[in-house]
Amino acid sequence: MKESSRGRVYLVGAGPGDPELLTLRAARLLGEADTVVHDRLIHPGVLDHARPRARLIYVGKEGGGESVRQEDIHAVLIAQARLGRKVVRLKGGDPFVFGRGAEEALALEAAGVDYEVVPGVSAGIAAPASAAIPVTHRDVAGEVTFATAHRAEGAPDWSFLSRARTLVLFMAGRRLDEATRALVDAGRESHTPAAVVEAGTWEHQRVVEGTLGDIAARARQAAIGAPSLLVVGEVVTLRARLPSLVARGGTMGDAAVPPRAVEAGHE
Known part of the structure; x- marks a missing residue:
């Protein structure tokens, strides 16, 4: 971190969505910030923690639609800090888990702007848990692999991912057919249990539950949108053994519920 700027930027994880999963530190910083620079997929209840006079700057990204360029986001953060402001850069989930927080940290470092990273609860853990799917279990899966279906450096290594005991695939909604087909082609059995969690x-x-071979069709039939995660592995079967958790709201709704319009975009 640098000490040459008067302001400071906090790269803050807002968690997976539910405002009650916001960390205490994140809530405190929001209440102190002069400027809050936030993504599209931030629950309004999280923004309620911002102080009334804070400046809110929207820099959302939408897959297939209009987006604020990443370079422009860097410029906003640097400019606000150089004005001497306390800036909260609010990002869904955790800033360093498929959230481009590392790119923003590197840009701030290069610009000599003081900054700090405040971790958040990743959707990769929280969304399956809220769907009553433990991503690990001693007798079922002692490891979990997190990956993204959308990446700048080329196609995912499907051969590697197909061998994961539990695979949690971020940004899977728009590439669900491609991803599931690639995993089967790479050697994962088509009858492997799978689930898609929308808006975890x-x-x-x-x-939506199914198998690797039919989950894409099931999700399409249910009009599942973004943000959504794909979970692949035997851990999905544990959901049926946790009916009390499901009944208490471990899921806020299954695919039988009429679909609510959800914007497609960066998850």
Whole structure:
């Protein structure tokens, strides 16, 4: 971190959606910030923690639609800090888990702007848990692999991912057919249990279960949208053994619930 700028930027994880999963430190910083620079997929209840006079700057990204360029986001953060402001850069989930927080940290470092990273609860853990799917279990899966279906450096290594005991695939919604087909082609059995969790931990969360061979069709039939995660592995079968958790709202709704319109975009 640098000490040459008067202001400071906090790269803050907002968690997976549910405002009650916001960390205490994140809530405190929001209440102190002069400027809050936030993504599209931030629950309004999280922004309620911002102080009334704070400046809110939207820099959302939408897959297939209009987006604020990453370089422009860097410029906003640097400019606000150089004005001497306390800036919260609010990002969904955890800033360093498929959230481009590392790119922003590197840009701030290069610009000599003081900054700090405040971790958040990743959707990769929270969304399956809220759907009553433990990503690990001593007798079922002692490891979990997190990956993204959308990456700048080329196609995922499907051969590697196909061998994961539990695979949690971020940004899977728009590439679900491609991803599931690639995993089967790479050697994963088509009857492997799978689930898609849409809008994990939000009020309109929905879950579709199936197998690797049919989950894409099931999700399409249910009009599942983004943000959504794909979970592949035997851990998905544990959901049926946790009916009390499901009944208490471990899922906020399954695919039988009429679909609510959810914007497609960066997850």
